[in-house]
Amino acid sequence: MKVITTKGVVKVYNPDKIPVKALNGVDLEIKEGEFTAIVGPSGSGKTTLLNVIGGLDRPDEGDVEVGGHDIDAMSDNDLIDFRKEHIGFVFQAYNLIPVLTARENVEFVMLLQNRPKKERRERAEELLRAVGLEDKMDKRPSELSGGQQQRVAVARALAPKPDFILADEPTANLDSKSSANLLDIMAELNREEKITFVFSTHDQRVIDRARRIVTLVDGKVSSDEVRGE
Amino acid sequence: MLFRLAWRNIWRNKRRTAITAASILFAVLFATFMEAIQKGAWDHMINSVVNYYYGYVQVHEKGYWDEQAIDKAFPLVDSLMKLDEKAPEIREVLPRIESFALASTGDHTSGVMVVGIDPERENSMTSLRDRISKGKYLEDDEEAALVAEGVAENLGLSLGDTIVLISQGYHGVNAAGKYPIKGLVNFGSPDLNKQMVYLPLPVAQYFYGATGLVTSLALKLDEQDDIKPVLKALYTELDTSAYEVMDWKEMLPDLVEAKTVDSAGNVIVYIILYLIIAFGIFGTILMMSKEREYEFGVLISIGLHRWQLGLTVWMEVIMLGLLGALMGILASIPLVWYFHVNPLRFSGDYAAAMEKFGFEPIFPAIFEAHIFLTQALLVFIITALLALYPIFKIRKLEVVQAMRA
Numbered sequence: 001m002k003v004i005t006t007k008g009v010v011k012v013y014n015p016d017k018i019p020v021k022a023l024n025g026v027d028l029e030i031k032e033g034e035f036t037a038i039v040g041p042s043g044s045g046k047t048t049l050l051n052v053i054g055g056l057d058r059p060d061e062g063d064v065e066v067g068g069h070d071i072d073a074m075s076d077n078d079l080i081d082f083r084k085e086h087i088g089f090v091f092q093a094y095n096l097i098p099v100l101t102a103r104e105n106v107e108f109v110m111l112l113q114n115r116p117k118k119e120r121r122e123r124a125e126e127l128l129r130a131v132g133l134e135d136k137m138d139k140r141p142s143e144l145s146g147g148q149q150q151r152v153a154v155a156r157a158l159a160p161k162p163d164f165i166l167a168d169e170p171t172a173n174l175d176s177k178s179s180a181n182l183l184d185i186m187a188e189l190n191r192e193e194k195i196t197f198v199f200s201t202h203d204q205r206v207i208d209r210a211r212r213i214v215t216l217v218d219g220k221v222s223s224d225e226v227r228g229e
Numbered sequence: 230m231l232f233r234l235a236w237r238n239i240w241r242n243k244r245r246t247a248i249t250a251a252s253i254l255f256a257v258l259f260a261t262f263m264e265a266i267q268k269g270a271w272d273h274m275i276n277s278v279v280n281y282y283y284g285y286v287q288v289h290e291k292g293y294w295d296e297q298a299i300d301k302a303f304p305l306v307d308s309l310m311k312l313d314e315k316a317p318e319i320r321e322v323l324p325r326i327e328s329f330a331l332a333s334t335g336d337h338t339s340g341v342m343v344v345g346i347d348p349e350r351e352n353s354m355t356s357l358r359d360r361i362s363k364g365k366y367l368e369d370d371e372e373a374a375l376v377a378e379g380v381a382e383n384l385g386l387s388l389g390d391t392i393v394l395i396s397q398g399y400h401g402v403n404a405a406g407k408y409p410i411k412g413l414v415n416f417g418s419p420d421l422n423k424q425m426v427y428l429p430l431p432v433a434q435y436f437y438g439a440t441g442l443v444t445s446l447a448l449k450l451d452e453q454d455d456i457k458p459v460l461k462a463l464y465t466e467l468d469t470s471a472y473e474v475m476d477w478k479e480m481l482p483d484l485v486e487a488k489t490v491d492s493a494g495n496v497i498v499y500i501i502l503y504l505i506i507a508f509g510i511f512g513t514i515l516m517m518s519k520e521r522e523y524e525f526g527v528l529i530s531i532g533l534h535r536w537q538l539g540l541t542v543w544m545e546v547i548m549l550g551l552l553g554a555l556m557g558i559l560a561s562i563p564l565v566w567y568f569h570v571n572p573l574r575f576s577g578d579y580a581a582a583m584e585k586f587g588f589e590p591i592f593p594a595i596f597e598a599h600i601f602l603t604q605a606l607l608v609f610i611i612t613a614l615l616a617l618y619p620i621f622k623i624r625k626l627e628v629v630q631a632m633r634a
Contacts, residue, residue, distance in 0.1 A: 056530050057629045077534060084532030091632075095527040099237035104230075111230045112532050156531070 004030040004053055004164065004198070009062035011048050011219075022048040023059070024219035030198060030212075032163075035190050037210035038200045045219040046200035050166045053198070054087050055079040067163050084112055088157025088195075090167035094149040096141040102128060102152045103137040109160045127155035131185050147178025151185065158189060167199045171206055183209050231537060235544035239552075249513040250553040253608055256506035257557020258564065260499065260604040262594070265565045266573065267495055269595035271488050272453070273572075278484060279477045280354055282421070284323065284447030285456050287480060288312075288463065291473050293444060294480070299328040299399050302442035303472070309446060316462035318455035323350045323447040326433050330396035330404065332426060337384045341426045343394055345433020345443075354449040357414065357427070364388045364412030370431045373411035379422035381413055388413060392426065398438035406436045503611060511615050514546060518619045525623055526631030539620035546619070550612030554605040561601055568594035 011023040022045045030036055038046045051057040052064055055071045064071040067086055074082060083089075096105045106124035115123075128137050131151035141149050150170060157165050165186075171179040187209060190197050199206055207213060215223040239246050279285050288309070293301035305324050313319040326345040331338050348367040352358045357375070358366045367375055374392055386392060391407050398404035408428065416422040434440050450459060456476050463474045478485050528538050572593035575583065580590035 051629050054530070056632075080529065080532055080534050083530065089530055091527065095524075095531075097234070097524075097528070099234065099241050108230070109532050112537075160532075 003032060003065075003067070004028070004196070005063070005065045006049070006053065006059075007063045009049070009052060009059045009064060011045075011052060011057065012060050015060075021219050023052065025062070026216070026219065026221055028214060028221060028224075030196060032196055033190070033194045034212055035187065035197045035210055036199065036212040036214060037207050038198065038214045038216060039202060039207055040216035040222075042202075044216040046216055047168050048219075049216065050168050050198065050200050053164075054089060054166045055083055084109060084160060086163045088160065088162040088165045090150070090153050090157050090165060090170045092169040092172045094141070094146070094153045094173075096149055096152055096156070098141050101138045101140055102133060102144065102148075102155075105141070105152055106155045106159050109156065113160055123159055124155070127158055128152070130189070131155050132181070145178070147174050147181065150174060150178070150182055154182065154185060154189075158193070158195065161193075162195065164196045164198065167197065169201055169203070170199060171201065171203045176205070179203065179205050231541045232544060235541045235548060238541075238545050239548055245513065245517065246549060249510065249549050250556060252506070252509040252513070253550060253553025253612060254557040254560055256502070256509075256608050257554055257605050258560050260502055260506075260608065261557070261561040261601055262564055262568075263495075263498070263502070264604060265561075265594040265596065265600050266568065266592055267491075268600065269569070269572070270592040271491070272595055273591065273593055275453070275477070275484065275488070278481065280356075280449075281418075282355060282447075283477055283480055284354060285450040285453065286448040286459055286463070286474065286476050288446040288448070288467065289444065289473050289475070291469075291471055294473060294475060297327075297444075299326075299397070299437055299439065299444065302326060302399055302437075302439045302444045304441055305443045305446075312446070312448070312463070312466070315466045316459045318450055318459050319448050320451060321350055321353045321449035323347065323354055323449065324430060324443045325351075325445050325447060326430065326437060326439060326443050327445065328396060328398075328437060330394045330426070332380060332384060333393045333395070334384045334386055334390065339380060339383045340424065341380055341394070342424045343396065343426045343428060343433060343436065345428050345430040345437075347430050351427075354447065360414045360416065361412045362415040364410070366412060367427065367429050370429050371411075372408060372432055373429075374408040375412045375414050375427040376410050377422045377425040378413050378415050379419065380424065380426060381410070383423065386410060394426070394436065396437070398436070399442065400438075402438035404437050406432075408432070503607070506608060507611050507615060510550075510612055511618070514615055514618055518542075518622050522622075522626070522631045525626055526628045529623075529626065529628050530632065535623050535626070539623045542619040542623065543616045546616035547613055550609045550616070553612070554609045557608065558601045558605050561604075565594045565596055565600070568592075569596040 006026050006028045009023050009026040010021065013020045013022055026049060038049060040046055048057065052059050053066060055074065058072055069082060097108060100108060103124050106127055107120045110120040110123060125137065128134060131154055133148060133151055136144060136148060144152065171182060174182065183206060186197055189195055199210065201207065211227055213225045214221055290301045290303040310322055312322050324347055327342060330341055330343045332341040348369060362378060367373060376386065376392060381387060388410055390410050392410055393407045396404040414425065416425065428436065434442060448459065450456065460474060460476060467474065525538060529535060572591040575590040583590040
């Protein structure tokens, strides 16, 4: 069972100046295949929690285990390899590589995994078709709309067949139609590929689609609600 | 893929690429031009000085140069006059017998250098005939003298007058003679102008009591590059226990030193130039690193190792450096060629001062491949070193901080 577990996670920014406790003892367990939204007001620690889970940041206290791996015990290089194999990121600002086409962006992480060219190409095309961008494969990010870019970002996150997708405010810059479209795609991939999705969001449309809602307030889990699909 | 990424990143911001490549181009262009003119000027000056009197290479009896005494004269055998057959780079062999004498007329006396020459051979290298300001050039064995204008002035002599020479000849014999002045010679250099007296070789040999002997053989070569093969050939052909073979650097250490001092001064100019170049390129790299911090954070977060990212950015800068350096070479070639064919010519007081010392007041640019390659390589190395900065930044990059930027 590939789960995410955090135990008593504390993260303090600016410890030497004006300390800000972004996470203040977060205990959480996210099971395989969940479609979880982490919600809360700005500054509640949503993004920090995703960063800590994804190994982009290290907790000051507590333990983080992702798919049975102790994130804090890993070296920087091991973490990069771990992310490459097991975690897909979707960022608020899409963060595609501007000089690569949609197809190349999706292929990029697979290339870092040394997957054969044919496999990379097939997977990239399959994913871009799945997110409805079969006619935009050779376009660069600057030639795509925000919604299209975010769909490429989702395809990129899914390309290495990760166990977890961590999405930080994925719909924040999208209009309603693009948001709905993106959520449909992610929900479908969640169902079909059994990938665990964890979102940080304040977007009600995302919250409405989530099957579990974890609310953070002042760096602590204040409520954890599991809903039916 | 990393290479493709780097290549495309270069063209992502065309204006920045153009500015960086142009700054490298102008750096290479300026440095190449400066070095080409500086080396060209020195080569021209050395060529003038060497061909003015010394020649690129001389042969003497062993130990002559340290003492420069007439007793160190040696027989001018046929084989020595045919050295040009042993080394094709030798264009002419100029036999000379040289020593100091006292010149006098009436109540006036003056120390002079009396040189016995083969007039035609001497003229082929030093263009002595062209320096005649009054009178005519020497014939092979006539009893006549060419006198530098300064000597004539000191002694109150003019064309057709007789100059009396007294000296100590070979192995202590008394040397004395009187010679009609056939021509006055003008040397730009005041030193030469105050001391030179030329006689035909057999006449001077007789004067010094050294019939059949010479003190030096000056060798006429086309260019400095010929020195090495000539020295090699001479060391093989000549008995080095009896003869010494010297190139101009050994004979004119002051000139070598002056060149070294000038080059050292130029090193400071080069350092300033390279510093300006380096800061220009560094500014671009710094701006690029700062501007792309966010992107670096993203790339690391999606699985690109720091060394891979560093390599990508390094390749970008290296490619920019190569592009700029190549464009710099291409731009330098016509410029340097133009000043090689049409040398800078000075006029006014500076030119007059140079001419006074016997130098033509022109600065031709040297046109040699190594000048272009060296400067392009240096600028490229500076760029490659500066390209290490983003690698350092990427190594220290805080991914989360970068993505907050």
